[in-house]
Structure formats: structure tokens, C-alpha cells
Amino acid sequence: MSLLQPDNEIGMILQTLFSFAFIVYLFYAQRIQAMTMLRQIEMTLRKIKGLRDEGKTTAIETINEIGKPERDPTPMVERFMEHFMLEPVSMDPAGVVGKLGSILNVREFTFEKEVEVMAPNAEPSERNNIENLLEASLALNIFYKVIRHYYLLGKKTMNIYIIMQIHMILPLILQQIEAYSSALTAFREGMPIGDSVGPIVAAKLLNGAETREVAKEMVAGEIEYEGRRVIIAKAKGPGGSVGKPGDAVTNLLNENKGKVSMLITVDAAGKLEGEQVGDIAEGVGAAIGGPGVEKYKIEQAAMEHEIPMYAVAIKQGMEHVVAPLVEPLFEATDKAVSSVKGLILDYSKEGDTILVAGIGNTVGVAQ
């Protein structure tokens, strides 16, 4: 027992060890913390690299399977995954939406041409799906490269503030990455996704009515509901496309010389934590996401013709937007149809013309 007396050698060693640890921690705490965070970022980066590679492999396999190209599409896919878009300068903001729209059109055209070369034997709807699949792979590649950039920069400088920036948002980024990896399955197979709820609502309202093309990759049809004429527009399915809803709304309003009593947009909307997947909310304004060009066009057309805009939002989490459609969201489309009909009855009268636009990617949804 004399070994364990407070004034013996072990006591001295213990005291020295803990004093040493305290001093080390006093000077190197931040460095230890930085190294711990760097290690966690590195582990995540390895996983993201795996997903990025899986995205590339899936794209190549799908192109070979569907497009039956004569030559190996790998170099083309690799080139596609490095594609970038430069946004227009906004120092002089007048006309910036038009400039952005023009750049987006060129991007779209380029992607279409690339896919046409990569998968010459694919049907147009299959080409759209391949295009979406490649875009998901491109997004995964960008995520990987940005996280790698901060990781290497942090490692090089050992600056805790650089390391912290990426470490803090890592869980949120991971959510987005997981969503994009789910999109690979959906676009490869041509399954409806969470974002398809808008086009599904439009298709349900159309209920087999004849449609015609009203803008690029946009169709519209007409039904009669409680004495009202309802024009319904959606992206042309079943290939993966969001179409040009802004152009479709503008063209339809011009066609009707502005004699439309209300415009209703139906779209998927991000839910807040605590809200249920498939909750429906009604509001005003244009329910449409994306870079803002199409939203601008809708708002502009509605303003010119003085048409009130109503919106129906179908709530879903970030993980649902590009993942295969979950059952609560499919069930929510029926509730959204009722909601649209309710808005029509509440805010229009018999003989009126109403325009309904189902916004979103129409992959796996015909009309």
C-alpha cells in the first residue's frame, strides 16, 4: 500500500503527466482540434469520391445500355462532368435575367448535343433522362472538388477558420450529396421523382385531355370545370425535363389576349423540419424554383396582363426532391388537385378562363 501513498513516485509521475498534458493542451489545443476536423473531412471526402465515381460509372453504363454508341463514351462523360457555366456580370443589373436566360439556353443546347453524340440510338425521352443523369453526376463531381479544395487548403495552411468553414456545413452538404446519389437511380430508370409532383397534378387535372406543344418541351391542354375553362400546362413527358414554363405561360396568356382571370402554379417546395412530407400549402405568387429566369418570365407576363397569381406548394425534404417519388408525395398530388379546384371555385366565376401550370421535372410522367 505504500506504493499508492500520495507522496510516492507514482503520485509524482501522475502529477507530472497531467501537468504536461495541460501545458500541451494550452498551446496545441487549436492544432489538435484542426487535425481532428481535417480527419473527419478526409473520411467524408473518401465517401463522396466513392459516390462521384459511382455516378460516373452509372452514367457510362446507362449510355452504353440505352444509347448503344459505337465508341466508348467514357472520355465524353469525363469531359461533361467538368462542364461549367459562367454567370453574367451583375454590376449593371438591367437586363441580367435575359443574359442569364441566354446563357442557360446555350448550356441546354450544348448538353442536348453532347447527349445526342454520346447516345445516338436513344429515344428523345431517354436522352432527356441521360442528360439529367449526367447533370446529377456533374453535381456530385462539383461537390467532391469543392470539399477537396477546402480540405487541401486547410491542410496546407492549418488555418482552423478555413477548416471550420467546411467542417460546419458538412452534414448539410452530405444531405444534398445523398439526394443527388438517389437521383442517379431515378434518372437511370426514368422513375418519377419528388420534383415531379407539379407535372403529376397537371396530368391528373388534364385527365387524358388532348394536349399541344406551347413552348419548348412544354405542352398544354384544356378542360372544363364547373363552367370555367381551365388551361393546364406542364413539361412534356415522360422524359426528364422541366421545359420552359415561363415561355409557356407567356405564350398562353398572349394567345388568350390576357383574358385569364387567374394563374395557379403548382410546385414542390422545401419543407421545414417538423413539417410533414406531402403537406399542402396555398399562397400567392409564382411557385417555381430554378435560377429565376422562368419565374421572372411568369411574373412579367402576369404583371403585363394584370393577372393574380396563386400558388400551391407540396412540401418535401431536400432528400426527396430528386429521389424516386415516395408514397406520401404521390398521395399528396390528389390533395393538391383538390386544392387547385378549391382555389378555382373560390376566386373565379363561371365563364372565366384559368391557367394552371404544373411546375417541375416530368421524368416518368406523361400527359
Place this chain on the structure above:
Amino acid sequence: MSGETSPIAGGATQNWITLAAMIIVGALALVSLYMGFQAYGNEDIEIAFMYMIIGTSGFIAIGYAFFRPKPTSMDPLKTKKFDVITTLECPQCNLKRVRAFQRGDYIYKNDEPCTRCEGKMIITSIHTRKEEKK
């Protein structure tokens, strides 16, 4: 990362090092606590307090190492597998059939013959199967 980055520490090896370090710290903390109680028994309150603080700190450090918040799990990220089902309905005889999704299926596709009547079945829904609550 294929030569672009080198690991900070050797992955699994570091886990063993951490485990060994935790065992050593745990043993030292235990000894320290024991000495603290000994000193307390000898009514040497100051020494007892110091050893107890050291011992408790050791256990707190081990606890932190075990339960510290991690931004990511150790499991590799994998593309999720989805169990997607397609529902077909016959507009003539109202026959409803559910089957696994096949590539080429889309909502409002109508090219599958009805197994009950002469009509053609329409795909009315495609979605993932509802997860059963555990």
C-alpha cells in the same frame, strides 16, 4: 484519394492507438482516484482533491472520446436501393394490379393488356413502397 492526399493518420491503426491511449488514461485515472480516496482517508484533503480532479478528468476525457459528436458516420455512403412499385388499372373492368417498377414505365402509359378483359391497363401510379414502421 489516389495519391492526391495522404491520410493524416493511418485509419484503422489510429483507432487502435486511440484505444490503447484510452486504456492507459483509464488505468491512470483509476489509480489517481484510488490515491485520492486514500488521501481522503488520511484526512489530507488538498491532495485528495487534486487526485480526484485528475482521476475524474481522465474519465471525462474517455467519455468524450467515446461520445463526441461526429459529423459523419463510419459507414460508407452508398447509393440507396429503392423498392419502387407500379400500379396499373384497367379503365374497363377496374382491375388493379401492382408490380415492381420496370424501366420504361411511366404514369399514364397504356400498353399493357388487361388480364381480365380485352382492355388495356393504364399505369396510374409509380412510387416507392411505404416503409413499414418498426
